[in-house]
Amino acid sequence: MNFVFRVLSYLALGGTVLPAALFFGDRMGLEAVKFTMLVCTIGWFVTAPCWMERREG
Amino acid sequence: MSNAPTPAAPAATSHEPVDEFEREPVPARSWLGLKSFVGQYAGEHVAGTELMIGPLFVAAGVSAFDVVFGLIVGNALAVLSWVFLCAPIATRMRLTLYYQLEKICGRHLVTLYNLANGVMFCFLAGAMVTVSATAFGVWFKFPMPGLNDWLPNSVGWVVAVLAVGALIAVVAAYGYRLVARFANYAAPWMVLVFLAYGIVGLRQMGVTSLGDFWDVAQREIWKGGEPLPGQVKFTFWHVMFFAWFCNMAMHIGMSDLSVFRYAKKSWYAVASAAGMYVGHFMAWLSASILYALQLKLDPTDTAVLPGPLADRACGLAGLLCVIVAGWTTANPTIYRAGLAFQAIVPRASRFKVTLLTGMLAAVAGAFPAVAMKLLGFVALYGMILMPMGAVVFVDFWLARQCGFTPFYAEASGVSFNWAAGLTWFVTLGVCTALVQWGGVEIYFVSLPGWFAAALLYIGLSKLLQAPNSAEAPQSTYR
Numbered sequence: 001m002n003f004v005f006r007v008l009s010y011l012a013l014g015g016t017v018l019p020a021a022l023f024f025g026d027r028m029g030l031e032a033v034k035f036t037m038l039v040c041t042i043g044w045f046v047t048a049p050c051w052m053e054r055r056e057g
Numbered sequence: 058m059s060n061a062p063t064p065a066a067p068a069a070t071s072h073e074p075v076d077e078f079e080r081e082p083v084p085a086r087s088w089l090g091l092k093s094f095v096g097q098y099a100g101e102h103v104a105g106t107e108l109m110i111g112p113l114f115v116a117a118g119v120s121a122f123d124v125v126f127g128l129i130v131g132n133a134l135a136v137l138s139w140v141f142l143c144a145p146i147a148t149r150m151r152l153t154l155y156y157q158l159e160k161i162c163g164r165h166l167v168t169l170y171n172l173a174n175g176v177m178f179c180f181l182a183g184a185m186v187t188v189s190a191t192a193f194g195v196w197f198k199f200p201m202p203g204l205n206d207w208l209p210n211s212v213g214w215v216v217a218v219l220a221v222g223a224l225i226a227v228v229a230a231y232g233y234r235l236v237a238r239f240a241n242y243a244a245p246w247m248v249l250v251f252l253a254y255g256i257v258g259l260r261q262m263g264v265t266s267l268g269d270f271w272d273v274a275q276r277e278i279w280k281g282g283e284p285l286p287g288q289v290k291f292t293f294w295h296v297m298f299f300a301w302f303c304n305m306a307m308h309i310g311m312s313d314l315s316v317f318r319y320a321k322k323s324w325y326a327v328a329s330a331a332g333m334y335v336g337h338f339m340a341w342l343s344a345s346i347l348y349a350l351q352l353k354l355d356p357t358d359t360a361v362l363p364g365p366l367a368d369r370a371c372g373l374a375g376l377l378c379v380i381v382a383g384w385t386t387a388n389p390t391i392y393r394a395g396l397a398f399q400a401i402v403p404r405a406s407r408f409k410v411t412l413l414t415g416m417l418a419a420v421a422g423a424f425p426a427v428a429m430k431l432l433g434f435v436a437l438y439g440m441i442l443m444p445m446g447a448v449v450f451v452d453f454w455l456a457r458q459c460g461f462t463p464f465y466a467e468a469s470g471v472s473f474n475w476a477a478g479l480t481w482f483v484t485l486g487v488c489t490a491l492v493q494w495g496g497v498e499i500y501f502v503s504l505p506g507w508f509a510a511a512l513l514y515i516g517l518s519k520l521l522q523a524p525n526s527a528e529a530p531q532s533t534y535r
Contacts, residue, residue, distance in 0.1 A: 041250075041374045
């Protein structure tokens with residue numbers, strides 16, 4: 001389970017910056033960037049504590 | 058800027074060991090590897106204040122070459138200061154700055170140092186509260202302060218700042234460790250949101266490929282020329298010295314003795330480069346790109362308000378980053394300021410002192426003067442604490458060679474080492490006079506100030522220490 005949370009959180013973290021890169025390459029509109037960043041932000045804060053908490057133990 | 062530890066403060070984030078070895082050298086079993094310091098510095102130097110500093114560079118009329126290369130060189134000098142000035146003493150003594158200063162200066166002078174540190178931390182926390190409050194202005198649409206405002210300009214602004222400040226103060230007093238944990242989760246996310254600010258901002262400025270960057274940077278972003286009204290013109294030297302000295306209290310001022318006393322090797326201080334080049338390079342440039350975009354869209358809109366800047370680029374996620382960046386860095390700053398004040402009034406409860414300190418920071422945050430003049434304030438902060446760094450350096454490396462007793466307060470039992478005290482006061486007096494009446498800008502005064510403080514401490518120690526009055530306590534020296 002720890003592994004799953006870790007993978008999900010890294011995906012969310014990547015999803016925080018990837019939309020900006022796609023916007024830079026004209027592959028995504030600004031509103032979609034803002035929405036995706038928000039979803040990924042929520043994803044990070046939901047999943048990261050699940051494994052970071054244990055690691056800090 | 059950073060929320061690095063004040064010497065009297067035992068804890069910062071959960072990266073840092075808590076309440077340990079405050080009055081003894083850190084034992085070998087507790088030494089830490091390089092990785093611990095990389096994470097700590099990268100996290101600490103992406104703070105709410107970065108969102109003010111970047112735009113203020115643009116307002117200061119800096120050119121692209123000056124800002125990019127000034128930051129590269131200045132940050133390198135800051136890293137070298139950690140590596141060659143601070144860490145070698147930290148890994149030899151393995152004491153907190155507070156305890157080392159107490160041995161040199163005596164308890165009463167350290168109390169005075171704590172008071173100065175606490176007051177500066179209060180104002181810094183105030184600037185962080187200001188940053189967070191600007192995010193609420195986007196939602197509630199109250200008038201927010203302009204670039205040259207010193208006083209609050211609307212009831213809505215005052216209410217927002219006081220509400221944010223009170224919330225941060227209560228949380229700092231009650232749940233400091235909870236926020237410290239939250240700050241750890243937030244750190245990697247914040248770094249990437251700052252990067253996203255820059256990438257989105259660049260595209261909106263018209264950069265379509267990496268090849269365009271330098272051309273657009275020179276023409277549209279950091280154009281050089283005259284600064285905005287009320288701002289000081291920044292050149293390469295201003296940027297370089299600012300980047301070098303904005304954390305002066307921590308490296309040359311030796312506050313980070315408390316951090317690197319845990320390092321296995323002194324060269325682990327190179328980890329500070331992670332903080333410098335992520336926070337004080339990427340984050341500052343990203344924030345300044347957002348401000349340049351605002352000026353491009355409306356040249357009359359010169360207000361430096363991180364909330365609207367972040368909202369335009371990254372929407373709600375960007376706004377959340379503004380709030381989190383301000384909150385997670387104001388929290389330990391208020392906590393540390395409270396600890397510094399509590400050391401002066403030990404019988405007062407930590408809860409009440411922290412709460413009061415937080416409210417003081419909130420009131421300071423309502424006045425935009427600190428945030429809007431952050432470049433000057435940060436330079437002042439370094440200048441005030443720098444002389445004590447010179448005292449620690451000279452006492453450690455040069456005392457015996459120069460013929461005076463190191464750790465004089467401990468050796469002689471005095472509670473106020475006048476050689477150290479006068480070094481501090483005279484250096485500050487001369488530096489202040491040079492800035493006020495001598496035509497020297499505050500960004501440049503601290504370098505000669507350090508050498509003056511070092512020479513003063515040598516001279517005053519030889520003059521004021523009674524001959525053969527005290528032997529250095531061998532057990533604790535090197």
